[in-house]
Amino acid sequence: MTATGDNVLVARSITKRFGGLVALREIAFTIPRGSIVSLIGPNGAGKTTFFNVVAGLTPPTAGSVELGGMRLIAPAARAWLEPLIWFVPPLLVIFIGTLTSGGNIQLVAVWGLLALLLATLILPTAMARPPWYEAGVHRLGILRNARPNDIVRAGIGRTFQNIRLFKNMSTLENVLVGMHLKLKSNPFDVLLSTPRQRAEEAEARTKAREYLALVGLQGRDRTLARNLPYGDQRRLELARALACEPILLLLDEPTAGMNPRETAEMTALIGRLRSELGVTVLLIEHDMRVVMGISDRITVLDHGEWIAEGTPEEIRRNPRVIEAYLGAAPP
């Protein structure tokens, strides 16, 4: 499969080992913009591992993932160097302070406080990872795996195989959390309750209601997430993932545990997301009717190996896929 110009995501020979177990072996994968691509395979095929690699939860053993031409995920290199940036300057200050204060413990204490101040400036900055810090770290040759929130910032939203909502928050709050990166107010805006912050908050609530309406949860904004029926919880998770305005949406078994009617509704909804919001979708799914119904391309994994890729029609006829799913025909 060749990487053409307009790909949202390009994964290059992703390998992931857990000890001796090879969960993914050199998986190459591209997702064209605006398409719905499915990843299927029997249990233990490595689908969720691949998802977790792309979502920044598990660093790959080898290989890289590019999103919109930006290299997002790669195995870490020289990551041990980073703590040096944090701790060397304050320690240096303490060291110099101790040498120059000639045994005067009160002067040492003042230097110590200075070092503390320096550390409290460096550490939060390093943890927020602003772009200039990232650039500097790259210049030092340090490569780190992106964190899940960096992945979201880059434009990937996801749902989970086992629903992970904020159960004791209302549906509206769940979606608002999803909009976290789209809201710009900082703690000082909040503390001072600036007009900008209030306007943003009101706007966010309106928009969050729109997302809820999109997935069919209108009028439920005060319901606690834990009190929603199962199918609605899946919808809410989808709304939360959409709220970060992703370019690429990762859906991990969005119809698992749903009855046929709910499944049909969810399938229609996913189709609508592409047509209305222009979202690209990567789907893991066991329900073949869903997969065959909405996918543009399907990739099949088995035991961590890539075994086939193609349109639903091609996949349906592929002998290796049939073998993986049904077992080899007796000789």
Add this chain to the structure above:
Amino acid sequence: MSEPQPDRGQTAANPRATDARGIGWAERAFVFLHRHRSLSIIGSMALVTAALPFIVLVPPLSGFNAQTVWIDSFSGAGVYILLALGLNVVVGLAGLLDLGYAAFFAIGAYSYAILASSFYGLHVPFWPMLILGAVVAALFGIALGAPTLRLRGDYLAIVTLGFGEIVPVVFTNSDDLTNGTNGISGVDRPSLPGLAFTANPLPFYVTMAIMLTVVFILLYRLHDSRLGRAWMAIREDELAAASSGINTITTKLLAFALGATTAGLAGVFAAARLVFVSPDQFLFTVSFTVLAMVVLGGMGNIWGVAVGAFVIFITQTVLLKQLTNFLRPLDIPFISQIDFLQYQFLLFGIALVAMMLLRPEGLFPSTRRQRELHTTQAETEELWSPDEAQEPLA
């Protein structure tokens, strides 16, 4: 003040709420106060502050203590309310168990004592020190939080416990810097032009009331903001929060720093009120008492925690003594011999056990917590699904 509804801001956006025609003045006032939360906080705090000195003139309360003693113990209670409010951000909102919270209290108190006493001959005024003490405590909060907030649950609790032990030990042993076990005495009292903060406890009481009002307003604002939601999301499910774009480490760090800031404020005030600091004011019992206040008051509920802290402090310092005095002349065998003040931690422990069995959500629970703790068996199993342990957090 009432428990903020999950969706309070809706009132501003919802046109129906602004349509006040055709309703009585009481409802109008209610709608007004609902929409102007800061005003209603200021109003209710002013009412409570004005009423308390007179309530204690009513028997039997008037018999317990003189009015000035009552007012003094109210400003002492204010210190603990501040501490409980700060810890509530860390434990109740962000869900980070902090067992060494007294350390930040100590840091606030010592920064004031060092910079405003005859010990070093420095006399920085109280009012800027209120800010500075809070900032120093926040810096220590960040310095402690930054390396440790990758830890979760029990591990974080142990680290904070260690920090809480280290700080008083450092203050005890650095004789040159902090006068060791003897502590620093002769700490400056605050002063305002034309107002003396002397033995009269009323100025302290009013200062504390104003500080509390400001802290209340700021905390409620945080609670219903992007940041408050991020904290709650981390408490609910850290992995899902990260996958929603929340930088979990900086968000947790901010909770830690804000908690420390509040403790620093409380520390500066406490040092100025008592005119004296020593390491044994900041032992583990303080951290534990404040944590118990947060839990008993109702974790996550701002005003619940404040009321819980107030009730516990007054019970500990005033009511137990009065109970002893009351029972002694009654001559009931055995019971009249007990000095309840000496058994306060026993009673406190019993109260905690009873509360956890009967009302685990606290006296004034936030609505969400109440529902969380009264779940059916099926829901409980769902909460403890083994999948949670399997998914790695980068």
